[in-house]
Amino acid sequence: MLATPGKLPSAAQDSRWAYETKQDGQRAVVYLPGDGSVLLRARSGEEITGAYPELRPLGEVLGRVPAILDGEVLALDEHGRADFQLLQNRMGLAHAPARAARLAARTPVHLVLFDVLHLDGDPLLRVPYTRRRARLESLALDGPYWSTPGAVVGHGPEALRATREHGLEGLVCKRLDSVYEPGVRSRAWIKIRNMRTEDVIVGGWLPGRGRLTGLPGAVLAGQRSAGGRLRYVGGVGTGWSEAERTELAALLRAAGTDVCPFDPVPAVAGAHWVLPRLVGEVAYSTRTRAGLLRQPSWLRLRPDLTPEESAADLPRDVG
Template sequence: MRPMLATKGDVVPTGDEWSHEVKWDGVRMLADVADGAERARLTTRNGNDATIAWPDVSPAPMDGRDLLVDGEIIGINDAGVPDFAVIQERMHVRSATTAARLAKAVPATFMVFDVMRLDGRDLTSLPLAERREILQGLDLGGWQVPPTYDDGAMLRDATLAQGLEGIVSKRLTSTYQPGVRSKAWLKFAHRHRFSFVVGGWRPQEGTKDRLAALLVGEPTADGLLYRGRVGSGISGAASRLLGAQLGGRALDASPFADDVPAVDARGTFWVEPFLVVDVDSLNKMPISRLRQPSYRGIRTDIDAADLLEG
């Protein structure tokens, strides 16, 4: 199953037919507990099995009672705020030993906001209000069920003041539609953080293989359009991780549908446009060229097609 997705909203809705939640800056995850299982099977929003990467999240609650839930895995930064950058290294782990070590050093929390199956019963056709009532009646142990709020405007102001990512507003009558981007769920983000697709990389000056900057673009109906070069925020560890992801994916020519300025194209190694990364910048939408961008991390939980859909 793929998770239900929210649409970008313009105005926070009001009225009794809506509820509002904090938008967490983490990794979307479905947790599926087969009846009697000791551990949940964790899958990302694009269907990848991520169980091995999260040994602190995967233990099944309620003695392995049959369950399927939707939520977000988060990590807390030094300021006490959920921050994707804290846990982005853990997303790519495929070694149980490494995952166990990182779980101790960088603990994660699973914030559960929906339930789609319980004791073999499919709940997806129930309205959100009923699913939430069922969810709040469960004892999920270390998994947390965050509260919902009636006043979306108040929550948006509060999350902005607290440095949180934003809010999600959901229609209480909405059924759970796997894999559908629905206008019954609306998302409102505070941060100027965007996801782009990598189309090329540039080495550090004086080297041939030390990745120091990315050339990124936005998938559109007209192809991958160039949005800028990102070098800030790429540490030594990030450089090695990016290099490993891009290895073996070289192209002879630019994958961008439009022209890349010569100052950016000079010395660039072009790559297949498959890798999605998060970038912070001073921009607001729409973006033609990034302003003072900073690399934040790789997004293996989404792909280029997801960005084209919005």
């Protein structure tokens, strides 16, 4: 079951919803047959058990009680926050057990469990969220590499504010009477992603395809490092209306140059470079360790700012 992007429920509806922390990881359905084994499947259906050998002991925790659980595999940074870039080093190793074991010793994952779909012979898909949640919590699944984080009923604005204050990805709102709908992106689950905003300098663009032929498909954004260099921070391909994209195309053509303004030159195939004089504001979720923006979206041009006035310097550790 998947969540639909949206906003917090209204104050009048707040008490009918539960709120869970959203963290950036790999979704996994966990099968516990009751024979001491465990099997994990990704959203694609691919078996990923071998990528996470530290989770194998979970198969013995419930003894002979079979269960199917829903959760998220995370890699945590030194502050205990999910770091998707760390997790990427672990993903895709289901058929490389030796390497998976080495990385597990160095960067163990943590499985957060938030739903139970089948338990001890009882199918729970048509059971309301509140009862499923109670069954899940009764299992007391808290171990060295897995846990069952709490959910808050009501107090949505406070819950969302807490995720922002702690630098977490966001919030998932779940209607208390909702059943579990496998494979459905449901309005009974709403996800709210905490987004940051910063100014960037446009240094290039990539041509659009299909209905965007002749228009920019993405702009290549940069920010000044402490030394004054324009460092590439990623491509931004969403957030424009058709009219805004057409306006931007004219500005980019007028600013065209054969010289890449980024230092170092990014490895972006098919890039068209422009003089770094356009400033825009973008929203993004977080940064990678290399300083790239994750999930960036264009908000607006900033004609009121020159590149010199843009205050969007890179953090010192990536500059």
